Amino acid sequence: MAAPLLQTIEIKGKEITADALLTQREFARxxxxxxxxxxxxxxxxxxxxxLEEIAFYFRxxxxxxxxxxxxxxxxxxxTRKIWTTCELNRYLNFPYVxxxxxxxxxxxxxxxxxxxxxxxxxxxxxxxxxxxxxxxLKTNRGHxxxxxxxxxxxxxxxxxxxxxxxxxxxxxxxTRLRRFAVGLLKxxxxxxxxxxxxxxxxxxxxxxxxxxxxxxSSPAFLNK
Numbered sequence: 001m002a003a004p005l006l007q008t009i010e011i012k013g014k015e016i017t018a019d020a021l022l023t024q025r026e027f028a029r030x031x032x033x034x035x036x037x038x039x040x041x042x043x044x045x046x047x048x049x050x051l052e053e054i055a056f057y058f059r060x061x062x063x064x065x066x067x068x069x070x071x072x073x074x075x076x077x078x079t080r081k082i083w084t085t086c087e088l089n090r091y092l093n094f095p096y097v098x099x100x101x102x103x104x105x106x107x108x109x110x111x112x113x114x115x116x117x118x119x120x121x122x123x124x125x126x127x128x129x130x131x132x133x134x135x136x137l138k139t140n141r142g143h144x145x146x147x148x149x150x151x152x153x154x155x156x157x158x159x160x161x162x163x164x165x166x167x168x169x170x171x172x173x174x175t176r177l178r179r180f181a182v183g184l185l186k187x188x189x190x191x192x193x194x195x196x197x198x199x200x201x202x203x204x205x206x207x208x209x210x211x212x213x214x215x216x217s218s219p220a221f222l223n224k
Contacts, residue, residue: 002018018039019143028095029095040122050123066134076107076108076109077108078107079105080103080137082136096125097125098127098128100121104117105117122140154175154182
């Protein structure tokens with residue numbers, strides 16, 4: 001389903017990031033061959049052999065290629081380390097791999113002192129000349145920053161984690177509608193989604209004006 005969504009967007013020369021669900025050979029070929037773009041994929045258990053081979057190579061890693069120290073976000077101090085390699089390019093059964101990487105994330109909760117650690121593996125079609133370790137780490141961080149930002153906005157404004165819609169396709173359909181609404185607001189350049197939602201709620205006329213959905217919508221509303 002990802003390819004048709006990208007079909008209407010100009011992505012030539014761009015770097016497309018994706019979670020493990022889209023770490024698929026055909027999708028990689030589509031991006032590189034058909035669209036002349038690059039990929040940055042997370043590798044988990046799909047496909048399992050790919051994860052095993054990358055994890056085996058990095059099992060005795062020592063000094064990282066780059067370290068991003070002590071970032072404070074949401075009450076946490078975070079440190080990220082990354083190791084990269086081109087040694088597996090010809091060995092892995094995956095098209096257009098030019099680098100593999102592993103990232104270690106370590107965060108400390110300032111209030112509780114609790115320490116959490118996470119290891120993530122990935123592949124990219126960009127060579128070292130195109131993307132060094134610092135660039136790969138920044139790209140990876142940007143991908144998850146978008147994911148976490150969207151989830152935080154959805155949960156804070158819709159209290160989604162406590163939603164009682166649980167049967168059939170209800171949860172899936174409702175969460176898509178919520179994400180569509182947030183995406184629509186962000187596409188208008190809104191920096192404070194919660195504030196804009198409060199401004200528009202319970203007023204169909206305000207929504208029509210804001211989105212310019214009718215002939216008599218007031219463009220002036222966009223500047224409010």
